[in-house]
Amino acid sequence: MSKKIDVIISVCGKPWQTTLALLSLDRACGGRIDRIYFIEENTRSMGYDIQSGQYDYVLERLKHKIVYFQPKQWNYCFGVEYDKLGDTDYRHSVRYQYGWEMSDKDHVLIIHNDAVFHGDVVGALLENIGDAVAIGHVGQCWYCPAAFTGRCGSERHLDYRPGFSELLDLYKKTVAPEGSLMRAYHLPRMHAMFQDQPWPLPECRVNEWCALIDLKTARKMTAPHGRVTPFGAIVGVGKQILDVGCQWFREMHLRGKVAKHFDIYEYMHHDVPPTGQPTLLDKARYRDMEEQAFHRLKDEYGL
Template identity: 30%
Template sequence: MQKVDIAISYYGKPYQTMVTLFSLLEHSRDYVDKIYLSIEKKQPYRDAWEGVCKIKEIFEKRGLIIVHPERFVPWMSDVNPNGLDETTRLSLRYQYALEKTDKPYLLICHNDMLYRRDLIGPMLQRFAEASANLVGVGRIGQCWNCSAFFAKKCNPETFEQYKPTQEELLRQMDEYPTPREQRDRKLVQEGFIHPLPECRLNEYACLIDVDLYRQSTIPNGPVPYFGGVWDGSDTAAAWFRYSYLHGLKIQNFYYEEYADHAPFSAVSNGNDADNNRFIYEDIERQAREYMIKHYHPDEYSTATKLQIAKMVAEKKIDKWYSKLRNRLKR
C-alpha cells in the first residue's frame, strides 16, 4: 500500500487538531506514515501552546513530528519570493514537510477537519489514472469569493475552459461584488486573468506530488512556493496559477464527500474563531466533547501536566516582565 505523509499547520485549536488527527487516522491509518505538525510562532491564545504538549503525548507514538519554524513566516506577500534563505523558506506554511518528506505524495490539510471516510485512497487513485504532470488533487477554487461563479460562468470543473476577457471579469465584479473584490480587481487590471484570481488548490485537504512540486518550484523551477501568496489573496493561489501556466495539471476533488471543514462552527468557517475568543472557546468546547466521546479522554501523564504548568508559569512571567518594561518606558 502506498504510504503518504501529512502536513498540518497549527494555529491554535488544539482540540480541533486532535479530532482532525484522530478521525484521519481512523479512516486512513494504513496510508499514513509521518505527520508533520508545524507550530506557527505566533498563536491566537495561550492555551494553544498548552495544547501542543497534549497533542505530542497522544500522537508522537503515531508518527507525529512537531516542527517549530525558526521564524514567523506563515506566507509570503510576494508572488515570486526568490532568493529566500533556508530558514525563511522552511518557515513558510507547509514548506518544511514538502521539502523533508521521503514519500512521493504529501497530504496537506487544515487542523479543523473531521474525516468521515478515507479520502487518501481515492486521491491516490486519481494520480494512478491520470496522465503525466498531475501535481495536485483537491478542491479547486474559492468560488465563494469569485464573481465568475456567481455569474454562473465558472466552477471547479470548468475553470480550464472559462477564459474571459479582462473587460468581462471587471464587469462581473461590478455586478457581483465579493469580499476580496478590491484585491482581485487589482490583479485582473494587472493582467492576472486566467486562471482567475480566486482559483487555487484548497489547503483544507489536498494531495501533492512531491517530486513534481520540487522540480517546478523555486529554485529548481519558476513556480512560487505553495505558501507564497499575493498580498491579500490566499494560500496556494499564486502556486496554482504558475503551476497551471507552466503545464502542470491540478485535478478537482470534492473533499466534502469525505470530510467536513470547521465541523463545530455554525458557518463552517475556521477564520472567525481566530479573531473572536467567544467563538473560539465554544468551538473548542464542542471539539473536546467530541474527542472524549469518540476517541480519547482528556487526560494526560504527569510529565505532560508538569510541562504545561511550567509553560503557563513562563508565559505569566513573560507577561509580567513585558508590563514592567512598558511601565519603565513611560
Template identity: 30%
Template sequence: MQKIDVAISYYGKPYQTMVTLFSLLEQSNNYIDKIYLCIEKKQPYEDAWQGIPKIKEIFEKRGVIIVHLDKFVPWMANVSPQGLDETTRLSLRYQYALEKTNKKYLLICHNDMLYHKDLIHPMIQVFERNPGENLVGVGRIGQCWNCSAFYAKLCTPEKFEDYKPSQQELLEQLEQYPTPRYKRSRELVSEGFVHPLPECRLNEYACLVNVDLYRKTTIPNGPVPYFGGVWNGSDTAAAWFRDSYLNGLRFENLYYEDYADHAPFSSVSNGNDADNNRVIYEDIEQQARDYMIKHYHADQYSASTQLRIAKMLGKRKLQKIYNKVLNRL
C-alpha cells in the same frame, strides 16, 4: 500499499487539531507514514501552547512529528520568493514537510477537519489514472464562494480551465457581482492576473500534492513560488496554483466534502473567524473537546505532560515579565 506523509499547520485550536488527527488516522491510517505537525512561531491565544504537550503524548507514538518553526510568516505577500533565506522558507506553511518528506505524495491538511471516510486512496487513484500528465495536485479547486464568475453561473471547479474571460469582462463582472474580497480581486485583475481567476487555487483544507513535480517547478529549480505564500495571489497557494498551471502543470478537482467536514464545529464552516474572536474560539474548542471525549480519548494526561505544561506556562510568563521590563528601559 502506497504510503504518503501529511502536513498540518498548527495555529491554535488544540482540541480541533486532535479531532483532525484522530479522525484522519481512524479513516486513513493504512495510507499514512508520518504526519508533520508544524507549530507556528506565533499563536492566536495562550492555550494553544498548552495543547502541544497533550498532542505530543497521544500522537507522537502514532507517527506525528512535531516541528517548531523558527519564524512566523503566514502570508509573505510583499516579499519576493526568490529572496527567502532557508529559515524563512522552511517557516512558510507546509514548506518544511514539502522539503523533508521522502514520499511521492504529501497530503496538506487544515487542523480543523473531521474525516468520516478515507480521502487518501481516492486521491491516489486520480494520480494513478493520469500517469505522466504533469498532474501536480488533487483536491477541491477554487474558493468559489469568493468568486464573481461563480455567482454569475459561468464557472465551477470543473470548468476553471475552460472559462477564460477578458480582463475587461472580468472587471465588469466584479462590479455586477461584488465578492467578499472584491478589492483584492479587482487589484489582481487590474494587474493582469486574469486566468486562472484570482480565487482559483488548490484548497489547503485537504489536498494531495505530487512532491517531485512540486520540487522541480518551485524556486530555485523552477519559476513557481511556494505553496505557503500569497505573493501575487488572493490567498495561500493561489499564486502557486496559477503559476504552476501557466507553466504546464495540471490539477484535478475532487470534492473533499464527500469525505470530510471543514470547520465542523463552526456554525458557518469557517475556521478564520475563531482566530480573531475569543468567544467563537472558546465555543468551537469546547465542542471539539466534547467530541474528542465522546468518540476518541478522555481529556486526561500523564503527570509528566502536566508538569511540562506547567513549566511551559511558567517560562512564558517569565518571558512576558522580562519583555515588559526590557521595554521600559
C-alpha cells in the same frame, strides 16, 4: 496497499480541533500515512502567545508518526517576500514549506487543523489524481464573481478563461449575493499580472484543508528547486492578497500542470468559509469550536 504518503499540517491555536483532525485522519486512513509534519506556527516570535500548550496529547499519541517543527518566525497573513526565499529559515516560515521540503514521498496530503475525517480520503485521492499535480476541492467560489454569475465553478475552472476586459467587468459589475463576500481586486486597479494573464482567476486554488499534491512533480518546479511560488505563500496584489495556494495554483497551471476537482466531503468535514484565521479572531466561536472538539475527543477517542 499503495505506497504511503506524508501529511503536512500547519498549526496555529485550536489545540483540541488539531487533535481531532489528526486522530480522525489516523483512524480513517492511518495505514496509508508514514510521517505527519506537525508545523507549529511561532506566534511568540511576534509577541503573541495564542497557543494553549495542549498539543502534548496528540504529539504523544501519534509520536511514532509525527515530525515536529517550529519555524523561527511567523508569517501570519503577510505577503511572501520573494527576495528572502533563498534564506532557509525564512522559507521554512511559509506555511507547509518545511514538510514540503523534508518529505521523501511521491505524494503529500495537506490538511487544516480544523478538519474532521470520516473516510479513507487518502485512498480516494490517490485513486483519482491521475496525471494531475494536485487534487481536492478546487476554487474559492464563495468569493468569486465568475461563480456568482454562473460562468465558472469548481468543475469548470479549466474551461472558463476570460480576457482581461471581461475579468475586470466581472469585478466592477458583479454584486455578491447576500451573505457572501467578494474581494475587490479591481480597486484601486487590477494587478498587472491579471492584465498580462487573466487566467487562472484570482480565487482559483486547490483548497488547503484537504489537498493531495503530486510532490514528485511539484517539488522540482517549486521554490527552492524551481521558480514556482511556494504552495503555502500568500501574495500581495495591491491592497488585496491572493490567498494561500492561489499563486502556486496559478503558476503551475500556466506551466501546464493542472489540479483536479474532487468531492472530498464524502470523506471529511470542514466548515464553510469564512473559517480558519477569522475563527481565531472570533473568541466566542473559537471557544465553541474548541469545546465541541474536546467533547468529541472524550466521547470517541478516550481523551
